[in-house]
Amino acid sequence: MWTRADKDAVGTAYSSASQIWFTVVGGIVTEIYFPDVDTPQIRDFQLMFTDGVSFFHDAQRDFTHTCEPIDARAPAYRLTSTAIGQPYTVIQDIIASADSSCLLVRTRLVSDHPDLLGRLKVYALLAPHLQGQGGDNSGYVAVTTDGKKLVARHADYWLALNASCGLGHTSCGFVGVNDGWTDIIGNRRLPIWDYNCAQNGNIALMAEIARGSDTEFVLGLGFCQNREGMSSQPNPAMVMVREALSYPFDQESPPGQLQAYISDWVAARAATPGFQPVPKTTGDNDRLFNMSHNILIAHEDKNSLGALVASLSIPWGYNNQDGNSGYHLVWPRDMCQSATALLAAGEKDLPLRALMFLATNQSPDGGFHQNFFINGVPYWDGTQLDEISYPIILAYHLSREGALQNYNPKRLVLAAAGALIAKGPMTQEERWEENEGYSPSTLASNIAGLICAADLAEHSWGDPVTAQFLREHADFLESHLETWCVTTAGSLVAGINEYYIRILPTQVKSVGSNRNPSLPEDPNTATVYLKNIPQGGAFPARDVVDGGFQELVRLGIRSADDPIIKNTINVIDAVLKDDLPNGPCYRRYNHDGYGQGNRGEAFGPQGVGRPWPLLTGERAHYEVAAGRDAKPYLRYLEAFAGARGLLAEQLWNAPDLLDVQPPLIKGGPTGSAMPLAWAHAEYIKLVRSVSDGQVFDRLDVVAERYQKPHPKSLxxxxxxxxxxxxxxxxxxxxxxxxxxxxxxxxxxxxxxxxxxxxxxxxxxxxxxxxxxxxxxxxxxxxxxxxxxxxxxxxxxxxxxxxxx
Missing domain, CATH: 2.60.40.10 (Immunoglobulins)
Structure with a gap:
């Protein structure tokens, strides 16, 4: 199993030499990814404390915690843990080495009772999950000329752990049988097990920190790939830990590890100053804007440049086994949202790298896998037409910004445009990855993508014939929007019968032999079968709505003043909006089953859909398009992010549940992903849109075609x-x-x-x-x-x- 997904912090060094990404939640370090942003190597890494007699403290359970940036300009974090029932505090500063794939944790013990600090014993506990596998790991105590180290391996993946002050008592054990936690916390005693190895299983490594009278020490945890390494010989992970710990952690001159980490981030941001919000646009002096910028950058891989994963988390990880790859995968849709947000923030190189990465992972038929690992191997392989459209739109944005440099996206764009025509007009899955049919949000992206491709074909590549063909198909889709996606018999809100539905279901080839390609296209009579709820959840399609229709306004296909658009805004405000302590937040669609259960149980395979902060951002963009003040929505998002500055996928919208772990607080994160890159992208784009007074994503070439009087396609x-x-x-x-x-x-x-x-x-x-x-x-x-x-x-x- 994995750990909680509602992270307190995520970080990485701004350096290609450091190929680790770390996460923090609940007072401990959780998944660390190496050498790619999609490959977790540990489950968790924590400390344990005891005086050997009266208390045995687990860092997760026996402390209250705060986590905050050490410097707002970089993802370096200070974790402050105050013991419950004992007068001491543990302060941990967490970074990655800028020069190697090594996590560094500077730890300080603080108390007004020196005698307690003198008696306090500190132990490190590490749960390797090398190559994303909890099983078949082997751990060893390695004895070298400079002392003991803890080492683990799986296949050719290795890790090594040491402390600046050295390690004392060490042991390797199997989780729940003879591991260090069971020895100390479970049995409430000083450790007596001292096994030198534990092979081919679900293991945990334990080490006493040999601090003597010191109240400060640094832990180093390094990772490497090494086919020839042996547990008894220094492998690259052991060497990098020794080298990283040999430099001062916190020193101004010459710069210590902390200063080097922060200065790399500061220098990188200074090199691309880009966009700055108009003063007083945000309500937090641009704190969340800058943190969001860094968070998106931190989700890029360092080997496959341009690859941006959806989240450094595994939703409800504590309830999921190794085979669940969570959100540390590439979704082309989410990735394009992140890349476009970075473009809105003034970045140009990373969005271009993202487009080039997508080009190298485009399928031969012009499409893209639903989601995939950094190496291009698909995880889920449904067809989502918006994930084919958004790379075209990204290419168009880059072209408009003059940011393509010498790269020509012609092959990607034309192949993707062809795939939209070949695989459409209905999509096998819409943006929520659950239903097939005609989706307003998918159709919006498809229309916009085809018009962008046509404009590039004509004006960049001198091909008016292809441009005309693509525009004709876009016109066909646009002329059917209301036919496919608008009910005239809706009953969700009294007095409003005409509005956009979530999806008009159809049968497509992948569904099976019972498909009916001649199914009537009638939103008033169709039935939609919803996922993640009991008995398949059959509902009239006319009575299920989501906010996806707002993409029609956002991309320029429909005006914010369109009567049906305005009707549907009123419907989702009545049906999908939840008023939370920090402001309104919107659920994906009514009857949604993807979310935390009512008793606090983890999702799977059913649940209750909760509100998503990114949908508050989506609703805010409509306000911008309508010419109204969207600053209140920025304040809501800033409040949702809280002190840690992270936006969750979903928020708890029921009364507080304090008797579950972790507790669920109304308006706080659920067990789903946090941070969600898409949510931070939405916030960045909203700041840009409010600053500019117009929606950043709006495509003039689309609006000029469809918001002016135009003949309907024949x-x-x-x-x-x-x-x-x-x-x-x-x-x-x-x-x-x-x-x-x-x-x-x-x-x-x-x-x-x-x-x-x-x-x-x-x-x-x-x-x-x-x-x-x-x-x-x-x-x-x-x-x-x-x-x-x-x-x-x-x-x-x-x-x-x-x-x-």
Missing amino acids: LEVWNFDRQFLSMAAGKTARIPLTAPFRLRWTNDGWNTWQDITTTTTAVGIYYVDLPTQAAQAGSSLTFTFFWLSSQTWQGSNFSINLHP
Whole structure:
């Protein structure tokens, strides 16, 4: 199992030489990632304290804690733990070495009772989970010329632990059997077990800190990969710990480890001063803005440059086994949100690296995996069309900002645009990764992505033909927004019948053999089956809403004054808004089951959806678009972040539960991810939008096309996932597919027929158009396919009835 996801701190050195990322929660160091931002190597690392007689203190359970930045300019943290029932305090300053993959924890013991400090024994307890595995770890006590060290390995991953003052009593044990916690805390005694090794299991390493009369010491925990290493010989992890501990921790000249860590961050930020909020935009003197900036940077990998993970946490980690990779993965959607936020904050190099990383991980068909590890291996492999759109939009933003340098994103953009057409118009999963169909938020990103791709094709790559083809498909999607996504029979709020729904469900190929590609597209009568709640949760689609429709305004497709948009704002304010102690916060959708249970139990496989701070930011962006003051929403987000300056995925919206661990406080974080990079990205973009007086994400090229009077598209797009049975006479049926074909069609029952060969495009799509005239109402088109590559017929006919 892993640890709590509601972190107090996350950090890393601003240095490629230091390839670790650390997390802190509840008074201890938790998951440390090495050598990639997606590979945890420990479960937790904590201290234990005892006088050997009257108290045996566990750092998690027997202290009250505060955690705060040492310097607001860098993710270096001071953890202050005050013992419950005993007069002493432990202060830990936590950083990573700027020169190596070594965690450094400077620890100070403070008390007004010198006799207590003299009796106090301190022990370190470490739970290796090397290569993300709790099992099959081996631990050793290594004896070298400069004393003992604790070492662990799994395959070719190693860690080593030492203290500046050296280690005393040491032991390696199996968790829950003969580990150090069981020896000291469980049995309430000074340790008696002194095992030199524990092999091939779920292990814990324990060491007494040989501090003598010192009240200050530094712990070093280093990591390496080394196929040839042995437990009895100095491997690179042991060497780097020795070297890191040989330098002063806190010294102005020459700079100590702490000063070097902070100065690297300060220098990096100074090199790209970028955007600064308009004075008094934020309510905290830009504290959360600057912390959010650093948090997003800290989520970038240092080997696969540009890779940004969603969160350095594992939601409800204490309830999840090794195989659950949590949120330390790349989601293209979340990654583009982070990259665009950094662009809003004035960064240009990292967003460009992000785009280039996505280009190297684009699938051959132009799409992207739902989420994946840094090495490109997929974790979940659903198809989410917005995750194909956002890389196009990111490329467009970079082009608009003049930040592409010498990189040409043509292949990425055109391949992704082709994938949107080939895999759409419905999405297998929407942004909440649960339902297939027509989603307002997904369609918004798809329309915007296609228009951005078209603009790049025409004005950057001199291809007006491709630009026209992409605009025509975007126009087709835009012309169907209300048909697919707006109910006229809603009943959620009295007096409001017309509003955007969360999703119009359909059946797509991946669902199985029962798919119905000719399913009626009617938001008034469709049924949606929700995940994560009992019995599949069948509800009328017209009565399930989310805030995703606001992307239509944000990206420029619809005006904030659009009557249906305004209606839907009123609906979500009534249905999804929770008034928490620090301000209003919004749930994803009504009947959501992804969240902490009502008794405080961890999610899985069912739960109760709780409010998400990022959705308060989303709602605030609508206020900006509407020309109203969104500063109050900035204050809400700043309050949600609290003293630690971290934004959670979800907040607890029920009465306080103090009898669960950790306690759940109304308005405080649940056991889901914290920090969530997307939430911090939303905050940064909101600060920029409020400062500018307009939504940063708004795409003028989109707004100019759709917010001015424009003719509705006369295209109806047919494919094997959308085999509509009828269309209005006078429209054109377009059939875009991914392989060349010849279409044979008739409108007189095969008395006569015509053959049409596909037009080839630059986006990997082959298509034919079947135009019709209004006078053909009452007739039908029947067609079949001859596949040019295999020289075979489809073997079945398809028909479209033409109605007036």
